[in-house]
Amino acid sequence: MGLAKSGLAAANLALKLGFEVSVSDNCQSHGRTVEPSAAMLEKARDLRSRGAYVEIGRHSRAFLEGADILILSPGVSEDNEAVRWAQEAGIEAVGEVEFAVRYCKGKVVAITGTNGKTTTTSLISHILEQAGIPHVTAGNIGVPLSEYALETTDEHVLVLEMSSFQLESIKEFSPAVSVWLNLTPDHLDRYRDIEAYRSAKENIFRHQRPGSTAIVWHQEKKNEQNLISAFKLHPVWVDETGSDEEIANADRAVLRDGLFTLSLNGESFECGAPKEMLLKGRHNHINLLCAMAAAKVLGVDEKTIREACMTFKGLSHRIETVARINDTVFVDDSKGTNPEATVEAVMAFDYPEALILGGYDKGSDYGMLIPYMKGKVSHVILIGATTEKFQMIFGGEFPTVQAKTMKDAVQKGYELMKEGGTVLLSPACASFDMYKSYEERGDDFAELSRKLSQELTK
Numbered sequence: 001m002g003l004a005k006s007g008l009a010a011a012n013l014a015l016k017l018g019f020e021v022s023v024s025d026n027c028q029s030h031g032r033t034v035e036p037s038a039a040m041l042e043k044a045r046d047l048r049s050r051g052a053y054v055e056i057g058r059h060s061r062a063f064l065e066g067a068d069i070l071i072l073s074p075g076v077s078e079d080n081e082a083v084r085w086a087q088e089a090g091i092e093a094v095g096e097v098e099f100a101v102r103y104c105k106g107k108v109v110a111i112t113g114t115n116g117k118t119t120t121t122s123l124i125s126h127i128l129e130q131a132g133i134p135h136v137t138a139g140n141i142g143v144p145l146s147e148y149a150l151e152t153t154d155e156h157v158l159v160l161e162m163s164s165f166q167l168e169s170i171k172e173f174s175p176a177v178s179v180w181l182n183l184t185p186d187h188l189d190r191y192r193d194i195e196a197y198r199s200a201k202e203n204i205f206r207h208q209r210p211g212s213t214a215i216v217w218h219q220e221k222k223n224e225q226n227l228i229s230a231f232k233l234h235p236v237w238v239d240e241t242g243s244d245e246e247i248a249n250a251d252r253a254v255l256r257d258g259l260f261t262l263s264l265n266g267e268s269f270e271c272g273a274p275k276e277m278l279l280k281g282r283h284n285h286i287n288l289l290c291a292m293a294a295a296k297v298l299g300v301d302e303k304t305i306r307e308a309c310m311t312f313k314g315l316s317h318r319i320e321t322v323a324r325i326n327d328t329v330f331v332d333d334s335k336g337t338n339p340e341a342t343v344e345a346v347m348a349f350d351y352p353e354a355l356i357l358g359g360y361d362k363g364s365d366y367g368m369l370i371p372y373m374k375g376k377v378s379h380v381i382l383i384g385a386t387t388e389k390f391q392m393i394f395g396g397e398f399p400t401v402q403a404k405t406m407k408d409a410v411q412k413g414y415e416l417m418k419e420g421g422t423v424l425l426s427p428a429c430a431s432f433d434m435y436k437s438y439e440e441r442g443d444d445f446a447e448l449s450r451k452l453s454q455e456l457t458k
Contacts, residue, residue, distance in 0.1 A: 001024055001025070001059070001070065001071070001072050001073055001076045001080070001082060001083075002025055002072070002073025002075060002076055003023055003025040003040055003043055003044065003054075003056070004025075004073060004075075005142070005143075005144055006073050006074060006096040006144040006146070007023065007025065007071075007073045007096070008043055008047075008144075009096065009100075009144035009145075009146035009147045010071045010096045010099055010100070010144065010146045011023050011047055011052060012146065012147075013099070013100060013103065013146040013147075013149055013150070014071070014099075015047075015050055015051070015052065016150060017103065020051075020066075021047070021051070021052040021053070022052065022053040022054075022055075022063050022064070022067065023044070023047055023052055023053070023054045023055070023063075024054075024055045024058070024059045024060070024063040024082065025040065025055075025056055025057075026057060026058055026059050027056065027057050029432065036056050036057065040056065041056070044056055059080075059081065059082035061085060063082070064082065064085055064086055064089065064091060067086070067089075067091045068091065068092070069091065069092045069093075069094065069099070070082075070083070070086045070091050070092065070093040070094070071094060071095070071096055071099045072093060072094065072095050072096070072169060073095075073096060074095065074096070074140070074163060074165040074166050075165070077165075077190060078093070078168060078169070093169060094169045094170075094171060095165070095166050095168065095169045095170065096144055096145070096146055096166075097138075097139055097144075097145050097160065097162070097166050097170070097173060098169055098170045098171060098172065098173050099146065100144065100145035100146040100148075100149045101145060101149075101158070101172065101173050102172055103149040103150060104145065104148070104149045104152045104156075104158060105152045105153050105154050105156060106134075106152045106153065106154060106155065106156030106157060106158050107156070107157050107158065107176045107177075107298075108157075108158045108160060108173070108174065108175040108176055108177075109124060109157060109158065109159050109160065109175060109176065109177045109178075109179070109294055109298070110139075110160045110162045110173075110175035110177070110178050110179070110204055111124070111159075111160070111161050111162065111178075111179040111181070111290075111294075112161075112162045112163070112164070112167065112178070112179070112180060112181070112201050112204050113179075113180060113181025113182045113183065113201075113217075114181075114182055114183050114184045114186045114338060114340060114341075115181065115182055115184070115283070115338070115340055115341045115344070116181045116182065116283060116286065116287045116290075117140065117141075117161045117162075117163075117181065118140075118141055118161060118315055118318070118335070119279070119284070119287045119314065119315055119318060120179060120181060120287045120290050120291050121137060121139075121141050121159055121160070121161040122137070122141070122312075122315060123279075123287060123288070123291040123309065123312050124159050124179075124291045124294050124295060125137040125159045126308055126311075126312050127291060127292075127295040127300055127304070127305055127308040127309070128157055128159065128295065128298070128300070129308075130304055130307065130308035130311075131295070131300045131301075131304045131308070133155075133157055133298070133299075133300070134153065134155050134156045134157070135156055135157040135158070135159055136148040136151070136152060136156060136157075136158055136159065137159045137160075137161075138158070138159075138160055138161075139160035139161040139162055139163075139166060140161040140162060140163040140166060141161040145158070145160065157298060160175075162204060164187060164191075164197055164200040164201045165187075165190075165200075167200055167201055167203040167204055168200045168203070170203050170207055171207070172207075173207055174207045174208055174209055174212070175204065175207075175208055175212065176208075176212055176213070177212065177213045177214075177215065177294050177297050177298065178204045178205060178208060178212070178213070178214045178215065178233075179215045179216075179290050179294055180201075180204065180205075180214065180215070180216040180217065180220060180224060181217055181286065181287070181290060182217055182219070182220065182286075182340075183197070183198055183201060183220060183223070184338065184339075184340040185197070185338075185364055185365060186337075186338045186340075186362060186364060187362055187363075188362060188363035188364065189361070189362045189363045198223070202224070202227055205224070205227050205228060205231055205233060206227070206231060208231060208233055210231065210232035210233070211232065211233070211234060212233055212234065213233070213234050213235075213236060213297050214228050214233040214234065214235050214236070215235075215236045215238060215253070215290055215293045215294055215297075216228070216235055216236070216237060216238065217237075217238050217286055217290075218237045218238060218239040218244045218246075218247055218252075221237060221246070221247070234251070235250065235251065236250075236251045236252060236253060236264065236293050236297070237250055237251070237252045237253075238252070238253045238254075238286060238289045238290050238293065239252060239253070239254045239255070239289075240254075240255050240282060240285040240286045240289060241254075241255070242254045242255050242256035242257075251263060251264050251265065253289040253290070253292055253293040254289070255274070255285055255289065258273050258274070259271075259272070259273050260272055260273070260274070260285075260288060260289060260292060260309075262292060262293055262296050262302070264293075264296060264297070269296060269302040270302065270306075271292045271302050271305045271306045271309065272305075272306040272309060272310060276306075276310050277309055277310060277312075278310070278311070278312060278313050278314065279309075279312060279314050280348075281319075281344065281347075281348055282344075283344045284314075288309055291309070292305050292309065295308075315335070316332070316439070316442065317332050317333065317334040317335040317438060317439060317442035318333060318335045318336075319331060319333050319344070319345050319348050320332045320333070320442075320446075322445070322446035322449050322450065323446070323449035323450045323452070323453040324453060325414060325418070325452065325453045325456050325457060326418075326420075326457075327419070327420035327421070328414060328417045328418055328420060328421060328422075328423065329421075329422050329423070330410070330413070330422075330423045330425075330445075330446075330449035330453075331345070331349075331422055331423070331424045331425065331426075332425055332442045332445050332446050332449075333345040333424060333425055333426035334425055334426075334427065334431070334438045334439070334441045334442030334445060335438055335442070336426035336427060336428060337359075337362075337427070337428070337429060337430050337431070337438055338362065338364050338428060338429075339364050339365060339366055339368050339369050339428045341426070341428070342355075342357075342369060342426040342427070342428040343368075343369065343372045345424060345426035346369075346372055346373055346376050346377060346424070346426065347372060347376070349376070349422050349424070351420065351421050351422060352376075352377075352378040352417065352420075352421035352422070353376055353377045353378065353417075353421060353422045353423075353424045354377075354378065354379045354380075354381055354412075354413040354416045354417045354421065354422070354423050354424065355373065355377045355379070355380050355381065355424050355426060356381045356383055356403075356409050356413060356423070356424065356425045356426070356427065356445075357380055357381070357382055357383070357386075357390055357394070357426075357427055357428055357429075358382050358383040358384035358385070358386040358387055358390050358427055358428075358429055359383070359384040359385065359386060359427045359428075359429030359430055359431055359432075359433055359434065359441075360384070360385055360386075360429055360430040360431060360432040360433040361385060361386050361389065361429060362429065362430055364428065364429075366386075366389075366390065366393055366428060367393055369394075369428065370393075370394070370397050373394075373397075373398065374397070377398060378398075378399070378416070378417075378421070379398065379399050379400070379401065379416045379417075380394050380398045380399070380400045380401075381400070381401050381402075381403050381409050381412055381413055381416075382394075382400055382401070382402045382403065383402075383403045383404075383405075383406065383408075383409050383427070383434075384427070384429065384433045384434055385433035385434075386429055386433075387402055401416075406434075406441070406444050406445055406448055407448050409425075409445075410423065410445065410448045410449055410452055411452065414452060414456075423449070425441075425442070425445045427441075
């Protein structure tokens with residue numbers, strides 16, 4: 001089900017494996033019916049030419065006739081009507097990652113959390129690259145695992161960013177190393193409450209084998225310790241403060257005496273200092289420690305870990321400076337798709353900010369931003385489908401202006417900050433009201449900011 005990246009990759013893998021393949025895409029996006037793109041229609045033609053049955057614009061019972069397994073794209077929830085048809089017919093329904101991993105070789109490292117997944121996943125991959133360890137990077141990071149499945153060997157490490165959607169339907173997926181970064185309210189347009197969201201993510205632990213490693217941020221210890229113990233996993237606690245006495249005698253990764261330090265199996269390993277790293281900020285200290293611990297468990301020496309982390313530049317769309325006009329800086333944090341991520345972006349700067357907020361509403365508690373914004377944000381620029389809602393939330397606390405387009409938001413941001421400061425795109429929302437992805441939204445902001453810079457500095 002679904003003919004976007006993961007659906008197409010799963011169909012291609014299934015065809016290579018000799019399956020009879022049916023594909024269905026009902027052209028629904030976040031509750032809205034959309035016209036199939038030319039690219040989708042071309043994919044459908046190609047699949048049909050290779051013997052697949054493809055239906056576009058609907059899900060029919062014919063699509064499921066005679067099926068042994070139903071592979072779900074991440075955006076397909078388990079309460080979808082066609083998924084219920086499959087359940088009634090006794091057809092196994094799994095996600096694309098679960099299907100792909102059954103045909104993979106190698107060892108799995110799986111990373112989940114509300115924020116920081118992509119940075120930590122990319123950093124682990126960067127360390128493995130520097131160490132010369134064969135690996136693939138896939139999952140929620142944008143590359144379906146199905147694309148790599150038949151290329152993997154026993155020597156490979158599969159570095160997989162896993163969303164709650166992808167973890168919902170796992171069965172045989174069993175990480176040798178799991179990484180749990182954090183959990184804050186998100187995707188409450190899909191889950192009934194935060195505990196349902198948490199439970200989906202906790203599948204990452206439930207399917208690990210006894211003795212496998214679980215790397216967990218220490219502030220999640222009280223929530224996850226019982227589950228980790230129940231499944232006999234080996235915990236490594238991550239403390240970016242170095243002050244948690246409860247884990248003083250446990251295996252841990254901490255920032256202590258100005259050094260990133262791993263204490264594992266009775267030995268201590270120093271992996272560098274924050275001042276040596278290109279990644280800055282408390283949230284990145286957590287990401288660094290998690291990646292360092294994962295790499296060490298996989299057998300990478302601390303010298304390689306330190307040198308690799310020192311050269312990692314971070315990711316596009318995550319607190320990334322994209323343009324300057326004199327003393328005005330334009331920062332792309334389009335990856336800030338929930339309030340907690342936006343907090344980290346807001347706190348990263350010491351000078352006044354015009355904050356561009358708004359987009360597709362995922363049901364988060366946006367009001368929690370207000371205390372963090374005070375003293376940092378001088379103006380709020382509202383954009384997208386949440387404009388009226390956000391006017392009610394933020395209008396009484398901050399000067400607000402409304403923008404109809406991203407170009408309008410960039411222009412108004414500069415006008416407000418032209419005496420010096422930051423124009424920060426960190427929307428606290430998904431992008432689907434105006435863009436196909438947060439990447440597209442960030443690219444648009446960056447391009448418009450650069451164009452404005454070029455126009456004004458000629």
